[in-house]
Amino acid sequence: MSKNKFLKENFGLSEAVLNIVEEAETTAAKAFRHIEDMAEINEMKVMKAFADNRLSAEYFMASSGYGSDDIGRDMLDKIYAQVFESEDALVRYNFISGTHTLSTMLFGVLRPGDTVVAITGKPYDTLEEVIGIVGKPGNGSLKDFGINYKQIDLKSDSEPDYNAINKELTENKIKAVWIQRSKGYGERKTFSAKEIGKMIKFVKEISPDTLALVDNCYGEFTDDKEPTYYGADLCGGSLIKNAGGGIAPTGGYIAGKEKYINLCAYRLSTVGIGRENGATLGINKCLYQGLFFAPHVVSQALKSAVLCAAIYEKLGFEVEPRSDDVRHDIIQRIKLGSEKAMIAFCRGIQLGSPVDAYVKPEPSDMPGYQEKVIMAAGAFNQGSSIELSADGPIKPPYTIYMQGGLTYESAKLGIIMSVQSLKDEGVI
Ligand SMILES: *Cc1c(COP(=O)(O)O)cnc(C)c1O
Numbered sequence: 001m002s003k004n005k006f007l008k009e010n011f012g013l014s015e016a017v018l019n020i021v022e023e024a025e026t027t028a029a030k031a032f033r034h035i036e037d038m039a040e041i042n043e044m045k046v047m048k049a050f051a052d053n054r055l056s057a058e059y060f061m062a063s064s065g066y067g068s069d070d071i072g073r074d075m076l077d078k079i080y081a082q083v084f085e086s087e088d089a090l091v092r093y094n095f096i097s098g099t100h101t102l103s104t105m106l107f108g109v110l111r112p113g114d115t116v117v118a119i120t121g122k123p124y125d126t127l128e129e130v131i132g133i134v135g136k137p138g139n140g141s142l143k144d145f146g147i148n149y150k151q152i153d154l155k156s157d158s159e160p161d162y163n164a165i166n167k168e169l170t171e172n173k174i175k176a177v178w179i180q181r182s183k184g185y186g187e188r189k190t191f192s193a194k195e196i197g198k199m200i201k202f203v204k205e206i207s208p209d210t211l212a213l214v215d216n217c218y219g220e221f222t223d224d225k226e227p228t229y230y231g232a233d234l235c236g237g238s239l240i241k242n243a244g245g246g247i248a249p250t251g252g253y254i255a256g257k258e259k260y261i262n263l264c265a266y267r268l269s270t271v272g273i274g275r276e277n278g279a280t281l282g283i284n285k286c287l288y289q290g291l292f293f294a295p296h297v298v299s300q301a302l303k304s305a306v307l308c309a310a311i312y313e314k315l316g317f318e319v320e321p322r323s324d325d326v327r328h329d330i331i332q333r334i335k336l337g338s339e340k341a342m343i344a345f346c347r348g349i350q351l352g353s354p355v356d357a358y359v360k361p362e363p364s365d366m367p368g369y370q371e372k373v374i375m376a377a378g379a380f381n382q383g384s385s386i387e388l389s390a391d392g393p394i395k396p397p398y399t400i401y402m403q404g405g406l407t408y409e410s411a412k413l414g415i416i417m418s419v420q421s422l423k424d425e426g427v428i
Helices: 003-011 015-052 071-083 098-109 127-131 162-171 193-206 258-268 284-314 339-351 408-424
Strands: 088-092 115-118 148-151 176-180 211-215 234-238 252-256 318-320 331-335 373-377 389-393 399-403
Touching: 003 015, 003 408, 015 071, 015 284, 015 408, 071 088, 071 252, 071 284, 088 258, 098 127, 098 211, 098 234, 098 252, 098 258, 162 193, 176 193, 193 211, 234 258, 252 258, 284 318, 284 331, 284 399, 284 408, 339 373, 339 389, 339 399, 339 408
Parallel strands: 115 148, 115 176, 176 211, 211 234
Antiparallel strands: 088 252, 234 252, 318 331, 331 399, 373 389, 389 399
């Protein structure tokens, strides 16, 4: 049976939709080569780190209690450090999310009276309360502890405002700059690791003692290098995004200079004990295996995003990035133009999810949002966004964000179903 006949018979897809997808896939294929190259380089890096460090089954054993001398935990740190081309790393399932990991980074190295300057504009939403830009005084934010925060917005062309950064670093004592790699859900471009390297070089030339801290969420393994290679003192991210390869059930990592990694470990556990303790309960194998899969899984998510862009471009929607852009994170933005289209899109994505495919997404109220939000997700790991998902607030211009896909084949199904769903609703 041909592929299209199977799809038509089993998923109720129309000839017209399948033709659009087939055409778009031909367009998309041109961008696949670069993505495959990045995956190969990163996979080889992981393989080499495993081999150089003589990874063997004894490192997969569970520890309990204090978890002293947990060789699996220590080895994982060493391997991450090699892959990230950094002095050291801290990889723990105990990081409950990306936000927790990044918060640990900030509290780990900043002290009362210090100033941190965000040089890529407003940080990711969930960090605002950590910093103390929003939220009640007395909650224990950085601000409560006397840590000052300043922000230098990106210029209208999405580039860092180097004049303003220069002025800030020249006139004031700045302990650290904060750089966010991915656009997240903002309307700006995503920075490549190399572009981040340029920012770090600029900062260090003016103020060598200023630390460069990088929010690396969604960016891992999209480029052939990580920000640590380009001189970031610390970078961190979530293991239920890129770096966990869809296998890690939870956790986060920080990579960077040994001195600062140790301070982060003090903050995560306690001052004095730091990384000496922390039982891993048998989870290490998943974290190793997740790292093993990560470069490939990231490539699958990237290819899925390119296919999605190619399809919706052809249908006349505004997409960012475009299908032929070189990507530095896994997020795809599509301006769908109406609430109806957003709902239809999400229902299609949901139908192509491995878990909860029967569920019908509805717009609903979300804490922290003024408008209703629609979401599609059916993941093995709850909330995992390296797995296929789509979401967006119901407000003009009705932009949906799609990301993830553990395998190109499964994500492709979700994307095809989204097109069929838009067609069934008369949007296209
Ligand atoms: C997801 C994300 C975070 C926060 O991670 P959570 O795991 O959702 O807490 C921070 N920064 C960026 C750029 C992200 O994409």
